[in-house]
Amino acid sequence: EAGVVQSPRYKIIEKKQPVAFWCNPISGHNTLYWYRQNLGQGPELLIRYENEEAVDDSQLPKDRFSAERLKGVDSTLKIQPAELGDSAVYLCASSSARTGRGYTFGSGTRLTVV
């Protein structure tokens, strides 16, 4: 099966500019997650979707971050405006109750804010 697909792979933007990341989960996986990973740290959960509903967004900085998962498939994570401290790798993962193997992660988008 195709894995979790993320794009772009790399992104460099100036501070105060907007940026968006896209994720296509594994077909049939109804649960989708966005994680942020700072250099040298483990991934940190930002938001979790069950189909199109955000069921856990307690760690999402809502003043500048937003996410959507229209039709319960693809998802977009947006930052507006970006700050220097947002430089990190943004990871998308998906899972379903059927798999029992935890999450499948994409390769991530490495964001550099200059």
Place this chain on the structure above:
Amino acid sequence: DAKTTQPPSMDCAEGRAANLPCNHSTISGNEYVYWYRQIHSQGPQYIIHGLKNNETNEMASLIITEDRKSSTLILPHATLRDTAVYYCIVRTDYNQGGKLIFGQGTELSVKP
């Protein structure tokens, strides 16, 4: 917060078994132990998980102590490609809304 404690780094000789320890003294009865690894510039990759019994798959073995307060991931014949950061995670069942909370992990270096 992560509920596990792992050594920050370990070395292993190529071809030898790599034994990665993890402490999870506050684990609850309905929480599973999951192991993931992350190779540089890639997303985390699932390795194995277990509840009470020891588990084995094509990648590794998971040994969970009887009191479930600690576990060990065993890579039986480590290769250079096993060099990665290994994360031990405890989580509740998927159907109970369990989510993966990552700690710092153990950076395993497999040396020739």
